[in-house]
Amino acid sequence: MPLVKSGKVVEDRYVRVADGEPVPEQGAVIVSADRFLADADELGQRSDPVGVIWPNNRNVADLEPHLPKLALVALVFPAYKDGRAYSQARLLRERYRFRGELRATGQVLRDQFLFLVRAGFDSFEVVKPADALAFEEATKRYSVFFQPTGDGRVTVARVRSGREAQAPQRQPERLSA
Amino acid sequence: MYLYDDFDRTLLAERVAEFRGQVARRLTGELNEDEFRSLRLMNGIYLQLHAYMLRIAIPYGTLASDQMRKLAYVARRYDRGYGHFTTRQNIQFHWIKLAELPDAMADLADARLHGMQTSGNCVRNITTDQWAGVAPDEIEDPRIWAELLRQHLTLHPEFSFLPRKFKIAVSAAQHDRAALAIHDLSVRLHRNGAGETGFEIGVGGGLGRTPFLTKIIKPFLAKRDLLSYVEAVLRLYNQYGRRDNIYKARIKILVHELGAERFGKEVEAEWQAIKDGTLALDPAIIADIAARFRYPDYERLEDNPAALATARKSDARFAAWLDNSVSNHKVPGYAIVTLSLKPIGKTPGDCTAEQMDAIADLADRYSFGEIRVGHEQNLALPHVAQRDLPALFAGLDAIGVAIPNVNLISDIIACPGLDYCSLANARAIPVAQEISKRFADLDIARGLGRLHINISGCINACGHHHVGHIGILGVEKNGEEFYQVTIGGRADEQAQLGTLIGPAVPYDDVADVVEDIAEAYLDLRERPDELFIDTVKRLGVEPFKERVYATR
Numbered sequence: 001m002p003l004v005k006s007g008k009v010v011e012d013r014y015v016r017v018a019d020g021e022p023v024p025e026q027g028a029v030i031v032s033a034d035r036f037l038a039d040a041d042e043l044g045q046r047s048d049p050v051g052v053i054w055p056n057n058r059n060v061a062d063l064e065p066h067l068p069k070l071a072l073v074a075l076v077f078p079a080y081k082d083g084r085a086y087s088q089a090r091l092l093r094e095r096y097r098f099r100g101e102l103r104a105t106g107q108v109l110r111d112q113f114l115f116l117v118r119a120g121f122d123s124f125e126v127v128k129p130a131d132a133l134a135f136e137e138a139t140k141r142y143s144v145f146f147q148p149t150g151d152g153r154v155t156v157a158r159v160r161s162g163r164e165a166q167a168p169q170r171q172p173e174r175l176s177a
Numbered sequence: 178m179y180l181y182d183d184f185d186r187t188l189l190a191e192r193v194a195e196f197r198g199q200v201a202r203r204l205t206g207e208l209n210e211d212e213f214r215s216l217r218l219m220n221g222i223y224l225q226l227h228a229y230m231l232r233i234a235i236p237y238g239t240l241a242s243d244q245m246r247k248l249a250y251v252a253r254r255y256d257r258g259y260g261h262f263t264t265r266q267n268i269q270f271h272w273i274k275l276a277e278l279p280d281a282m283a284d285l286a287d288a289r290l291h292g293m294q295t296s297g298n299c300v301r302n303i304t305t306d307q308w309a310g311v312a313p314d315e316i317e318d319p320r321i322w323a324e325l326l327r328q329h330l331t332l333h334p335e336f337s338f339l340p341r342k343f344k345i346a347v348s349a350a351q352h353d354r355a356a357l358a359i360h361d362l363s364v365r366l367h368r369n370g371a372g373e374t375g376f377e378i379g380v381g382g383g384l385g386r387t388p389f390l391t392k393i394i395k396p397f398l399a400k401r402d403l404l405s406y407v408e409a410v411l412r413l414y415n416q417y418g419r420r421d422n423i424y425k426a427r428i429k430i431l432v433h434e435l436g437a438e439r440f441g442k443e444v445e446a447e448w449q450a451i452k453d454g455t456l457a458l459d460p461a462i463i464a465d466i467a468a469r470f471r472y473p474d475y476e477r478l479e480d481n482p483a484a485l486a487t488a489r490k491s492d493a494r495f496a497a498w499l500d501n502s503v504s505n506h507k508v509p510g511y512a513i514v515t516l517s518l519k520p521i522g523k524t525p526g527d528c529t530a531e532q533m534d535a536i537a538d539l540a541d542r543y544s545f546g547e548i549r550v551g552h553e554q555n556l557a558l559p560h561v562a563q564r565d566l567p568a569l570f571a572g573l574d575a576i577g578v579a580i581p582n583v584n585l586i587s588d589i590i591a592c593p594g595l596d597y598c599s600l601a602n603a604r605a606i607p608v609a610q611e612i613s614k615r616f617a618d619l620d621i622a623r624g625l626g627r628l629h630i631n632i633s634g635c636i637n638a639c640g641h642h643h644v645g646h647i648g649i650l651g652v653e654k655n656g657e658e659f660y661q662v663t664i665g666g667r668a669d670e671q672a673q674l675g676t677l678i679g680p681a682v683p684y685d686d687v688a689d690v691v692e693d694i695a696e697a698y699l700d701l702r703e704r705p706d707e708l709f710i711d712t713v714k715r716l717g718v719e720p721f722k723e724r725v726y727a728t729r
C-alpha cells in the first residue's frame with residue numbers, strides 16, 4: 001500500500017509491531033493503542049520515533065498527556081464513509097496542538113484527500129496506487145474554502161470581509177516537521 | 178434574491194469538474210458501484226427503480242426566474258419534460274442518464290444551481306420559511322442565518338461523512354412554516370426578555386421508523402455563536418452517533434439514548450472550548466452576507482386597491498382564488514401568491530417544463546423575477562402588487578396552477594413511493610390522486626377547512642405522514658399494499674405526531690377511509706370554524722376510529 005507524504009509517494013520508515021511481539025531497539029515503530037498506553041513510559045524512552053494507531057471509537061483526549069512522546073498518530077477509516085477520524089484529527093491538531101505526523105489509514109481514497117488535508121492529516125496510506133499518484137491533483141481540486149480549520153487555508157469569509165486581500169490560497173501551511 | 182459572487186461560481190465549476198472525473202472513473206470501472214455510491218450521493222444522485230435521479234437544492238426555497246428557466250431546460254434536455262418539487266425545497270429529475278449527468282450539472286451550475294449535499298450522510302440543504310423576507314410575522318430575514326450555515330457547512334472537511342443525513346431548518350416567524358420540530362437541528366430566531374434577538378436551538382427531531390420531535394437544548398444563543406454551536410453539535414454527533422445500525426444512526430437516537438439534558442451538557446462543554454475561536458461571527462461577516470440579500474424596489478402602494486374589489490365582484494373564480502391562495506405581505510399594497518402544484522388527479526409537486534417557463538415569465542412580470550418553493554410542494558410568487566392580481570390570476574389559470582385548493586384536503590403532500598422509489602413498500606402518488614378526485618368539488622373541500630394529508634410509501638417517511646393532520650403510510654402485508662392511517666399530527670409551532678386509528682387498510686379502501694374521517698369531522702365539530710386538527714385534539718382519535726372501523 002503506497003504511503004503519500006508531503007505530496008509524494010515515499011518509503012514508510014515505520015515498522016508495525018504486533019501486540020505480544022518485542023519492540024526492536026532501533027528504528028521507527030507503530031504500536032497499538034493498548035500496547036502504547038500500557039508501556040507509554042518505557043516507549044517514551046526510545047531514541048527512535050514511536051507512533052500509535054488510535055481507533056476511531058476512542059476519545060483522543062486520552063492521548064493528550066502522551067503526545068510529547070509520540071512522533072506519529074495513525075487514525076483509522078474502517079470504511080470510506082466512517083468519518084469519525086476527521087473529528088479526532090482536528091482535535092489532535094487544533095485543540096491538543098499535536099505537531100507530529102498524522103497518518104490516515106484504512107479505506108483511504110483520492111476523493112477524501114482534500115478533506116483529510118484540511119482536517120490536519122499529513123500522511124496517507126492509500127489503498128489504490130493510481131490514487132496515490134493523483135494526490136497532487138486531488139488536493140488542488142478546489143480553491144474555495146469556507147471553513148477555518150487548522151490547515152491555514154484562507155476562507156472566503158475573510159476575503160469577502162476584507163481581512164485578506166488575496167484570493168484563497170491553494171497551498172496549506174505544513175503542519176508537521 | 179441572494180447575489181452569488183466569483184467564489185460561489187468557482188466552487189461550482191470545480192465541483193462539476195470533480196464529478197466529471199468521478200463519472201469517468203466509474204464508467205471505466207476504476208471505481209466500483211459501492212465506491213461511486215457515496216460520491217454520487219454527495220452530488221444528489223440516487224439510483225432509483227428505473228434510472229438515476231438527480232436532486233437539486235433550492236437554498237431557502239428562493240429561486241430566480243433565470244434559474245427556473247434553467248430547470249425547464251434541464252427537464253426538456255435530459256429528462257422527460259418535467260421535474261418534481263419535494264418536501265425539502267429541492268427539485269428532482271427522475272430520468273437522467275449517468276453519462277449525461279455531468280453535462281446536466283454543468284448546465285445547472287451556469288444558473289448557480291447544484292445538487293451538492295442534497296443526499297448522502299452529510300448536512301443537507303438548509304431549509305427555511307418559504308415566505309422568508311416577505312412574511313408579516315417574521316422578526317428578521319432567516320435566510321441570512323441559513324446562508325451563513327450553508328456556507329460553513331458546504332464541503333465541511335470534518336462533517337462530510339456523518340453517521341447519517343443531517344437536516345437543518347431555520348425560521349424567524351411567529352408561525353412556523355418550516356416544520357422546525359421534525360429536523361435534526363432547528364434554529365428559531367426570537368427575542369429574549371432583554372429585547373435581544375438570538376436563536377433557540379432544538380435537536381433530535383426526525384420522522385422515519387422512530388419519530389421524534391426536537392428537544393430544545395439551548396433556549397437562547399447569541400448571534401455571534403451560531404456557527405460554533407452548530408459545530409459543537411455536529412462534532413459530538415460525528416464521533417458518538419451510532420454507525421452500527423442505519424436505523425439508529427440519526428442524531429435523534431443519540432439524543433434519545435443520552436437524554437436531551439445530558440446531550441445538551443455535552444454540547445455546552447464542547448462549545449465552551451471553541452466559542453471564542455475562529456468561528457465567533459464577526460459583525461462584518463454577518464453584514465456582508467446580509468448585504469447580499471437584495472430586496473425589490475417596491476412601489477408605495479395602498480392595500481386593497483379598487484381594481485381588486487371590482488374583479489372580486491365580477492369573477493367568482495378569481496374571488497375564490499384570492500381568498501384561498503393569496504396571503505398578506507409585509508409591504509403595503511403587495512401580496513404573496515401561492516401556486517398550487519396539486520391539480521386534481523395529478524402527481525403532487527410535479528411541474529412541466531412549459532409551466533416552469535411560464536411561471537418564470539410571470540415572475541418577471543409580476544414578482545420582481547423571484548419564485549419561492551415551499552415544503553408543501555407548492556410554489557409561491559413572493560412580491561406581487563395587489564393591483565396585478567387579476568392579470569396574474571389569468572396567467573396562472575392558463576397553465577393550471579391557480580387551483581384554489583391551498584391548505585385544503587386536496588393539497589396533499591406525497592412522496593414518490595413505488596412509482597419511482599426503490600425503497601417503497603407501496604404506492605403513494607396514486608393514493609393522493611384518488612383522494613384528490615374524491616374531493617374535487619371545491620365547495621366540499623372548502624367546507625372541510627384547513628386539512629393536511631401527508632402520504633409516505635414506506636417507513637422512511639419522506640411524505641412526513643407522522644405530521645399530517647391525516648397521515649397515510651404504505652406498508653407491505655403478504656406482498657400486498659396496505660396503509661396505516663394516523664390523525665392529529667401537525668408540523669407547525671404546535672408540532673405533534675399523529676395517532677394511529679387502527680389496523681392498516683388495503684389500497685382500495687384508503688380514499689373511503691379518508692372520506693369517513695372527513696364525514697365524522699363534519700358531524701363532530703363544535704362550530705364550522707373549528708378546524709379538523711382542533712376537533713381531533715378535543716375528542717381524541719376514538720370517535721374517528723369508531724366511524725372508520727364500524728363497517729370494516
Ligand code: SF4
Binds near residue numbers: 592594598600602636
Ligand atoms: S418514504 Fe419511502 S417510498 Fe417514499 S420516497 Fe421516502 S424512501 Fe421512497
